[in-house]
Amino acid sequence: MRLRHAVAVVCLGLLGAGLSGCGSEDQGGNTDPDLVDAVEVPKTGVCRDLSPDDVAKPANATAAVDCASRHTAETYAAADLPAEYDDADYDDPDLGTYAYRTCSTKFAEFVGADESLVLRTTVSWAWFRPSEKAWSKGARWYRCDVIGGNSASPAYRALPRTARGMLSGRPDNRLAGLRQRPVGRTGREGALLAEARLARGHDREVWASPTTSTPATG
Template structure:
């Protein structure tokens, strides 16, 4: 889908949407570090992005916090190869935590996430091998991306509810993720680490059971050990494990 879009844009630049910068569409040169953009949930689902930049003092939903070249080992990789995706996951996630001042647990409990982009397919075919990591205020399942401050560097060093992730819905599964400063039904209160980087995937059943057992105790402690309480959990499968994720998220039923 993203490849088709890139080819269409390359073929008729005079028909580009008003928020697209023609100079960025098939750019071989890497984009600017620190640039801000008004991205949408549809934008962050695409492989490449050429949205016009805006002043970071203006309304924006994304800021580029890491830009670079793919390693030489990926020079001949396919445009949508798993190897390129794995590199981006590790690079963007580690840079995300460092830039915002978050550890692994907090990085999974914030409304802020990251999206990465590569060159368009025509630019890739012309030899472009850069990547771009953007911090964004939400994810593909969000109703909309929230506005960001002029600079997000160090934003999570002192946590505020408007940057922490909560969920709206009868259950955690399928719920809409929202900032905790808005009305919500669930709050992400802790995470559990299921393994080390070199560990093999434990399997779906083991991953879910370990997550469920830990979250039951963790949420009870967070709520002050009430007699009755509801909790939820988000655990990930082998694909996410292979990409580098080793954590599950625990959710408490609460409107606070």
């Protein structure tokens, strides 16, 4: 039995006995109560100050910040999932495949980068799904955030007021790194990663990988 299913059984037992103690899953730091276990599709153009720990989680309810202030993430795409996922399991591998295909395409369009430039910058993207509680209530959506780093980054760098078109010219040197290693799966994060290619024939050779997470299973 998967760990979260076992936990769910315990929670139901506690509720049946009139006890409490099972709360929502961890959905990031500095959460907004209105976003915890939210069923509605997230808004785009929203900025947040996310950390690698936040991005490692499948769901995120971190409070929004003013895009004029320091932030490390901006939501550039969000929408309902196709109807084919109405009956899908929360950790269905096909969901990650769909998110990668969708978010990666929209990422390149949003930041204004061609394939070569995407491969030479450490600016990447992360995607989130509803919490398990929201999923059980029928929530079926995805959220794509551009982030100032990738899964190899110990911390993310601040983004400009908006990341729209930020790579249409030369990348910001603060957001570029020399020969960053491609990111692989890391234990409980179970990160779904693209196979990034090393872009050769440039003065700077920088790795970039999308950063997404899937729920851990036991």
